[in-house]
Amino acid sequence: MPHRTLAPVFAGLRVGLHVLFCGLLALVVVRVLVTNGSLVALVLAVVLGLVYLSGLVVARTRRRAWGIVWIVALTLVWAALVWLVPEAAYLVFPLFFLYLHLLPRGVGPIAVVLITALTIVAFAVHGGLSVGGVVGPIVGAGVALLIGLGYSALEKRAAEREALMAELLATRDRLAAAEREQGTLAERSRLARELHDTVAQGLSSIQMLLHAAERADATGPGIVHVRLARQTAADGLAETRRFIRELAPPSLDRGLASALERLAAGWGSREGVEVDLDLDAEVSLPMDAQTALLRIAQGALANVGQHARAHRVGILLASVQEGVRLTVTDDGMGFDIERAESTASATDSFGLRAMRERVDQLDGRIQVDSAPRAGTTLTVTLPVGAS
Numbered sequence: 001m002p003h004r005t006l007a008p009v010f011a012g013l014r015v016g017l018h019v020l021f022c023g024l025l026a027l028v029v030v031r032v033l034v035t036n037g038s039l040v041a042l043v044l045a046v047v048l049g050l051v052y053l054s055g056l057v058v059a060r061t062r063r064r065a066w067g068i069v070w071i072v073a074l075t076l077v078w079a080a081l082v083w084l085v086p087e088a089a090y091l092v093f094p095l096f097f098l099y100l101h102l103l104p105r106g107v108g109p110i111a112v113v114l115i116t117a118l119t120i121v122a123f124a125v126h127g128g129l130s131v132g133g134v135v136g137p138i139v140g141a142g143v144a145l146l147i148g149l150g151y152s153a154l155e156k157r158a159a160e161r162e163a164l165m166a167e168l169l170a171t172r173d174r175l176a177a178a179e180r181e182q183g184t185l186a187e188r189s190r191l192a193r194e195l196h197d198t199v200a201q202g203l204s205s206i207q208m209l210l211h212a213a214e215r216a217d218a219t220g221p222g223i224v225h226v227r228l229a230r231q232t233a234a235d236g237l238a239e240t241r242r243f244i245r246e247l248a249p250p251s252l253d254r255g256l257a258s259a260l261e262r263l264a265a266g267w268g269s270r271e272g273v274e275v276d277l278d279l280d281a282e283v284s285l286p287m288d289a290q291t292a293l294l295r296i297a298q299g300a301l302a303n304v305g306q307h308a309r310a311h312r313v314g315i316l317l318a319s320v321q322e323g324v325r326l327t328v329t330d331d332g333m334g335f336d337i338e339r340a341e342s343t344a345s346a347t348d349s350f351g352l353r354a355m356r357e358r359v360d361q362l363d364g365r366i367q368v369d370s371a372p373r374a375g376t377t378l379t380v381t382l383p384v385g386a387s
Contacts, residue, residue: 021094025049031087041084048077048091067102074098079118086126092119092137096144101151109145116141189287192247195240203237256290257281257317260297264315267301276314283317283324289382292358293317293326299355300328300378308332308376323364323383334370355380 025045032041051074058070078095082088092115099111119137210230214223257279268275285293297315304310310332317326352368355378359366362382370376 017094017097021052021091022049024091024094025052027090028081028085028088032085038084041081044077044081044084045088048074048081051077064102071098071102075115082119082122083125086123089119089122089137092116093140093144096141097148097151100144100148108148112141112145185291186288188247189291192244192287195244195247200237200240200244203233203240207233207237255281256283256285256293259290259294260315260317263294263297263301264313267305268313271305273304273310274312276312279315279317280319283319285324285382285384289324289362292362293324293380293382296355296358296378296380297326297328304328304330304332304376307335310375319384320381322381324381326380326382328378329375331375334372334374334376336372337368337370 025048029042029045032038032045051070055070055074058066075095078088078091082091095115096112099115100108102108103111116137120134123134123137207230210226210233214226214230217223220226258281260279261277264275264277267273301313304313308330310330312331314329315327316329317324319325356366359380359382364380364382366381367379368376369379
């Protein structure tokens, strides 16, 4: 259940409303017993209290229709009581809040106005028309309307804060999952590199040496064992390479350039944007660096699709003197970089920070060039030995 910071406030308001109603009803009962002792008025007061208590059961159903039926029944009993006991008119004040809370937004204020008029008429019937009998109900109705508006605004604000808190918690969970996934991918990439550089290379060397020994003495007494050893090494090498392929990220199994091609083709068809590719298939980077560049390209294309309104996007992957460079350009709307980075709520600010963090972890450099209505260019440079 989500934590509601304003729940104690709402609970206090409800308890206060219940106490007010019960206190005023007790005043009516005392008035009836002290003055005329009317049995009908006493019965109506008891029925009014029972109907009010039944609202606790209605509240648990959480059905607006039952709530409306309940408030109508409560009003009818109160209206009958107020014609017998003038002090029952004071109960109209808690009724105001019930109307504003239970009835639809446009109906609640109208009900308050009508019940105020009924209260004024009841005062006039019992004691004649007076300034107090007119001003009192009107002032009470005005105060109730103001408090009701404040309560509605407070409840709306609380709902917005709950939604924001739920979104923040969900974002935190997604970030934690992304960090775990990134850590898993990094570890898988490290294991793949270790297997490739040690076991696979060793088995390949053993296979080559045994093949040379087989050629050197093809009729020797131990040639059967040499051939068996060479075949065993070949099988082990094939199995090791299978492990390496499984450990490497699936999207990078055919290299970074191929992964970028598939990414651009899928994104371009979905967004209806033309993508120009200039990819160097000979680029060589460790698996974690390739994964980082692929994720950065995905993030850049996502930003273009969400914000840029671009017609053309270019992706360049090339070997440069500093290492490997990935450039993503678009001819879209562009943005003010300083404002995006200084405004915590900017939609692409977090994306830029995440990209910078990836690049910093690999000792690379990232540069973003953009201006309003001038497109955007994202350039990432990683050293060849990035790991």
